[in-house]
Amino acid sequence: MMADLLLILVFLAAVADWAAVARGWKKTEYIAKPATMLLLFAWLVVLSHLRGVLIWFGLGVLFSLAGDVFLMISERWFLPGLVAFLLAQVMYVVGLNLPLPDVSPVWSLGLALVLGVSSARVLRRITGGLAGKGLGRLIIPVLVYGMIITVMLLSAMLTLFRPDWTPTPALLVSLGAILFYFSDVLLAWDRFVTPVRNGRLINMVIYHLGQIGLIVGAVLQFRK
Numbered sequence: 259m260m261a262d263l264l265l266i267l268v269f270l271a272a273v274a275d276w277a278a279v280a281r282g283w284k285k286t287e288y289i290a291k292p293a294t295m296l297l298l299f300a301w302l303v304v305l306s307h308l309r310g311v312l313i314w315f316g317l318g319v320l321f322s323l324a325g326d327v328f329l330m331i332s333e334r335w336f337l338p339g340l341v342a343f344l345l346a347q348v349m350y351v352v353g354l355n356l357p358l359p360d361v362s363p364v365w366s367l368g369l370a371l372v373l374g375v376s377s378a379r380v381l382r383r384i385t386g387g388l389a390g391k392g393l394g395r396l397i398i399p400v401l402v403y404g405m406i407i408t409v410m411l412l413s414a415m416l417t418l419f420r421p422d423w424t425p426t427p428a429l430l431v432s433l434g435a436i437l438f439y440f441s442d443v444l445l446a447w448d449r450f451v452t453p454v455r456n457g458r459l460i461n462m463v464i465y466h467l468g469q470i471g472l473i474v475g476a477v478l479q480f481r482k
Contacts, residue, residue, distance in 0.1 A: 264301040271297055272466040279459045291330055294466055295323040302473055306481050314353030315476045321346035322469060340399055343442075347406045353476060354413035354431065357422065365419045370412055377408040380443055387450035400446065407442055411435045414472070417479075427479035434471025441465035 275290035277283070299319045306312040321342050328339030381404045385397045414435030417428040441464045448457035 261301060261304045264297055264304060268294060268297045268301060268470065272470075275466070276459060276463055279462050280456075288330065291326050291462075292323055295319055295326055295469065298469060298473055299323065302477060305477055309482065311353050311356045311480045312476060314349045314356070315473055318346045318349035318353065319469070319473060321349060337396065337399060340396075340403055344399075344403050344406055347403070347410045350410050350435075350472065351406070351413050354410070354417065359413075359416060359420050360422070361416050361419050366416060369415060373408050373412050373415075377404055380404075384443075384446045384450055387447075387452075391450060393450070403442075407439055411439045423479060427475040430471045430475030430478065432475075434468045434473075434475060437464040437468030437471060439468075441468055 271290050271294040275287055275294055278287035278290055299316060302308070302312065302316055302319060306316075308316045325339045325342035325346060328335040328342055381401060384400060384404070388394065388396050388400060414431045417423040418432055420428070441461050444454060444457055444461045444464070448454045448461070454460070
């Protein structure tokens with residue numbers, strides 16, 4: 259009962275944040291944005307007590323929460339926010355690769371090649387935008403983050419081909435990772451390449467749905 263209520267509150271907080279972004283309600287956003295991830299963490303704790311592999315996903319949620327707060331404060335906190343999200347991605351990569359995956363090299367290398375080439379093209383445009391805006395100091399951190407989130411996306415999508423993952427959790431973490439990845443691409447594109455119409459709103463919607471997909475999928479897979 260408590261877990262069901264918390265999951266409902268996660269979605270309500272997320273919707274409140276989306277409305278705040280759409281309407282420009284800053285005070286509401288300052289509450290609803292961190293509340294969404296805090297409630298998601300509480301849901302994870304109630305259901306799993308962070309046992310086993312799920313502790314890595316719990317740490318990922320907490321680092322994401324820190325990143326949300328940093329990015330919400332001001333543009334000057336962009337780099338600390340990026341570092342916090344980098345740590346979140348590392349936690350998710352660890353969690354998605356425990357136990358060590360047993361996947362066909364063909365699928366692993368093929369998918370890695372597709373994602374690597376696609377990400378490299380996107381990162382080239384984003385780093386070009388950073389250079390054009392005189393933000394060269396951010397190029398290396400953004401490149402490192404781009405590589406790590408691509409590894410996270412690869413790790414999540416490979417669960418679809420792993421015999422130790424059941425289909426529904428694998429599908430949820432894969433969709434969650436895809437949405438999370440594109441939310442970050444959209445954020446960077448909107449800030450550093452060219453403005454995207456309703457970019458912030460779309461970013462927050464797919465970001466929250468991505469995080470929820472990742473965590474719900476992990477819980478379904480690893481909860482004992």
